[in-house]
Amino acid sequence: MSQFFDRREFIKIGSGFLASSALVSAFPYLPFSDEAQAMVADKIVPSLCELCFWRCGIDGHVKDGKLFKISGHADHPLSNGKLCPRGTGGHGLLYDPNRLRTPLIRETHQGVQRFREASWDEAITLIAKRFDQIRDNGDLDKVAYFSHGFGASFFKRLFKAYGINLASAPSYAQCRGARDEAFTLTFGHAVGSPEGLDIANSKYLVLIGSHLGENMHNTAVQDFSNAVSAGCKVIAVDPRFSVAASKAERWLPIKPGTDLALLRSWIHVLLAEELYNRKFVQENCLGLEELRAGVADATPEATYAITGIDPETILAVARDMGRFGSSALVHPGRHVAWYGDDTQRERAIAILNALLGNYRQPGGLINQTQMYGVPNPYHFASSTRASTPFQSRFPLASEAPSNEVVDQTLAGNIKSWFIYGTNLVQTLGDQESTKKALGMLDFVVAIDVLPMEITGYADVVLPEVTYLERYDDLDDRVYRRPYVAIRQPVVAPLSHLDAKPGHEIAALLAEKWGLAGLFPPIEEYLDNRLRAAGTSLKVLKDKGVLVKEDPTLFRQPGEPLHFDTPSGKIELSSARLKSLGFDSTPQYQRQPENPAGYFRLIYGRVPMHTFGRTSNNRFLGELMPENELWINRITALDLGLKDNESVFLINQEGKKSISKIRLKLTERIRPDVVYMAHGFGQNDPRLEFAYRRGASANEMITHLSVDPIMGGTGFKNNFVTFSR
Numbered sequence: 201m202s203q204f205f206d207r208r209e210f211i212k213i214g215s216g217f218l219a220s221s222a223l224v225s226a227f228p229y230l231p232f233s234d235e236a237q238a239m240v241a242d243k244i245v246p247s248l249c250e251l252c253f254w255r256c257g258i259d260g261h262v263k264d265g266k267l268f269k270i271s272g273h274a275d276h277p278l279s280n281g282k283l284c285p286r287g288t289g290g291h292g293l294l295y296d297p298n299r300l301r302t303p304l305i306r307e308t309h310q311g312v313q314r315f316r317e318a319s320w321d322e323a324i325t326l327i328a329k330r331f332d333q334i335r336d337n338g339d340l341d342k343v344a345y346f347s348h349g350f351g352a353s354f355f356k357r358l359f360k361a362y363g364i365n366l367a368s369a370p371s372y373a374q375c376r377g378a379r380d381e382a383f384t385l386t387f388g389h390a391v392g393s394p395e396g397l398d399i400a401n402s403k404y405l406v407l408i409g410s411h412l413g414e415n416m417h418n419t420a421v422q423d424f425s426n427a428v429s430a431g432c433k434v435i436a437v438d439p440r441f442s443v444a445a446s447k448a449e450r451w452l453p454i455k456p457g458t459d460l461a462l463l464r465s466w467i468h469v470l471l472a473e474e475l476y477n478r479k480f481v482q483e484n485c486l487g488l489e490e491l492r493a494g495v496a497d498a499t500p501e502a503t504y505a506i507t508g509i510d511p512e513t514i515l516a517v518a519r520d521m522g523r524f525g526s527s528a529l530v531h532p533g534r535h536v537a538w539y540g541d542d543t544q545r546e547r548a549i550a551i552l553n554a555l556l557g558n559y560r561q562p563g564g565l566i567n568q569t570q571m572y573g574v575p576n577p578y579h580f581a582s583s584t585r586a587s588t589p590f591q592s593r594f595p596l597a598s599e600a601p602s603n604e605v606v607d608q609t610l611a612g613n614i615k616s617w618f619i620y621g622t623n624l625v626q627t628l629g630d631q632e633s634t635k636k637a638l639g640m641l642d643f644v645v646a647i648d649v650l651p652m653e654i655t656g657y658a659d660v661v662l663p664e665v666t667y668l669e670r671y672d673d674l675d676d677r678v679y680r681r682p683y684v685a686i687r688q689p690v691v692a693p694l695s696h697l698d699a700k701p702g703h704e705i706a707a708l709l710a711e712k713w714g715l716a717g718l719f720p721p722i723e724e725y726l727d728n729r730l731r732a733a734g735t736s737l738k739v740l741k742d743k744g745v746l747v748k749e750d751p752t753l754f755r756q757p758g759e760p761l762h763f764d765t766p767s768g769k770i771e772l773s774s775a776r777l778k779s780l781g782f783d784s785t786p787q788y789q790r791q792p793e794n795p796a797g798y799f800r801l802i803y804g805r806v807p808m809h810t811f812g813r814t815s816n817n818r819f820l821g822e823l824m825p826e827n828e829l830w831i832n833r834i835t836a837l838d839l840g841l842k843d844n845e846s847v848f849l850i851n852q853e854g855k856k857s858i859s860k861i862r863l864k865l866t867e868r869i870r871p872d873v874v875y876m877a878h879g880f881g882q883n884d885p886r887l888e889f890a891y892r893r894g895a896s897a898n899e900m901i902t903h904l905s906v907d908p909i910m911g912g913t914g915f916k917n918n919f920v921t922f923s924r
């Protein structure tokens with residue numbers, strides 16, 4: 201329970217603390233209108249998109265100090281001159297009239313909790329003092345830092361120097377973690393982001409619940425499109441006929457929750473019919489016989505009974521995989537936390553790729569190891585009073601799973617949260633636990649651009665400027681074409697908002713904590729880093745990106761391979777998993793069946809939105825203002841439901857959606873599932889555009905299927921029915 205407040209109440213941030221509708225009228229052009237497209241810029245500023253993780257290179261087209269168009273930067277290897285629809289509408293965030301205007305502090309006035317406006321100095325002083333008290337009490341290990349996005353790097357540096365060790369990114373447990381742990385167990389390294397996959401040269405691409413084309417990671421979609429144009433055969437395994445399925449040679453409408461059974465059967469066939477790459481496996485893999493025994497039961501006939509995919513199709517796909525060999529690729533996916541068996545399912549995908557021998561081959565898996573390599577002449581020391589590193593209860597969690605941090609908060613072991621750019625209430629699933637945990641905390645700080653729901657639970661809210669108004673650190677990361685790119689202000693921060701860039705907020709806190717040297721002036725810092733690499737800030741500001749080539753990407757004939765696993769080989773059978781009491785080869789376990797009258801809820805993305813991060817963006821909202829619920833047409837008509845009718849959702853635990861969602865009756869989905877895009881149905885009225893448009897998938901996700909290996913939190917064992 202808070203030391204300041206008996207019970208932390210959610211506070212709706214009053215409109216006086218937000219920007220104003222004048223912002224939208226100050227920018228009358230829709231970015232996709234002919235009028236905006238015809239405008240001529242008086243300057244074009246290269247920078248980086250931040251509407252999703254991908255960080256494409258952008259060109260900001262500016263006239264009279266206003267950003268009127270965003271296009272893809274031609275030289276940036278992630279954009280290649282193109283952007284996804286979201287990226288082109290990023291200035292909808294810049295000119296959002298609901299942006300936070302000023303720092304806010306929670307107070308109680310006549311028995312009512314409310315926010316009051318504060319100066320930056322007052323807000324920063326309060327945060328610094330509260331954390332100093334926590335540190336003086338020896339409680340730094342009771343502080344958690346949650347973050348999302350590239351701007352988080354400054355706060356990571358700050359907290360390392362101050363002594364806070366518990367950092368948690370929701371994306372680990374909910375998205376990529378199981379995949380990266382599974383590939384590390386098998387190949388000794390993670391898949392990475394952007395993924396180390398040579399999709400563009402693949403001749404046979406198997407997608408398991410991977411929605412390329414709707415899930416719009418720019419370069420991946422470009423690669424997919426190039427592969428399809430070059431004749432790549434696509435297999436789409438999905439309960440729903442997705443955009444990717446529409447490009448596929450075969451659509452396998454699998455029964456949800458049985459993907460691991462199908463993968464095991466493909467492994468079974470590859471081994472039984474000796475279709476795998478024997479030379480590669482002999483030279484580079486360990487545990488073949490244990491794997492063979494482990495999938496002995498996974499015959500196509502037995503698998504048909506589980507998955508609903510007929511044995512002939514299972515056999516045909518396995519034989520095609522074997523035929524295409526090293527130019528075939530089984531895509532590992534990106535959001536892979538589904539049913540709690542996710543590390544094992546991803547292990548099966550890793551094993552299939554190993555059997556095909558596609559490692560570092562055109563069209564296969566790539567091990568991206570090369571960075572552009574900008575040295576960092578700054579050496580920032582860690583605190584000597586650092587908190588104890590977080591010990592996850594999940595043996596192979598290499599990061600702190602966010603829901604475990606919630607559990608630890610509910611158990612009273614964590615007392616303060618510092619939240620950067622992530623709306624945890626609408627992100628983590630099991631909203632009630634998150635809200636309960638928030639109510640128990642002593643101190644909560646939230647940094648955001650918009651009044652996202654999480655800010656209503658904070659003691660101090662700090663408004664950040666958008667990615668279009670600030671510098672961030674250099675983007676120097678491993679990629680198949682190593683590059684260093686810059687995020688720089690495309691326009692000056694909007695003058696009527698008292699918002700600051702993350703690096704400046706971190707510097708203000710550092711100063712209060714006696715760590716002033718931690719954040720040199722940002723341009724000086726970037727220039728010194730770039731000069732150490734033989735270039736300069738001026739060069740990068742002009743060019744936006746510098747690119748190298750990686751000659752080591754593909755394996756040379758006869759080149760010996762070494763893998764960073766305990767055995768130095770690709771581990772088809774994992775001794776590590778076995779020693780921890782888990783199956784050494786992937787085994788299928790049944791998932792819960794639909795309760796009578798309920799449909800399994802599956803969800804995904806749309807090209808014009810990045811979950812809740814963009815749902816208040818008016819420009820993108822013009823393209824898609826609300827979500828809809830896909831339901832099989834025949835099933836719906838049997839239930840008396842009509843196309844376009846709006847219904848409430850009720851899940852298996854009786855939770856009813858706050859807002860209604862429109863039905864889309866379609867043949868493109870199995871009769872036992874329903875599908876919706878997530879990120880809609882925002883429940884904070886200060887998000888004036890997004891407020892209760894469509895329904896929130898997250899709200900219906902009250903059951904989390906936890907992966908016992910690394911703590912991933914699967915969302916797909918939730919079921920809904922309808923009410924009018």
Ligand code: SF4
Nearest residue numbers: 249252255256287418
């Ligand atoms: S994929 Fe789209 S939203 Fe993501 S960084 Fe690239 S342009 Fe922006």
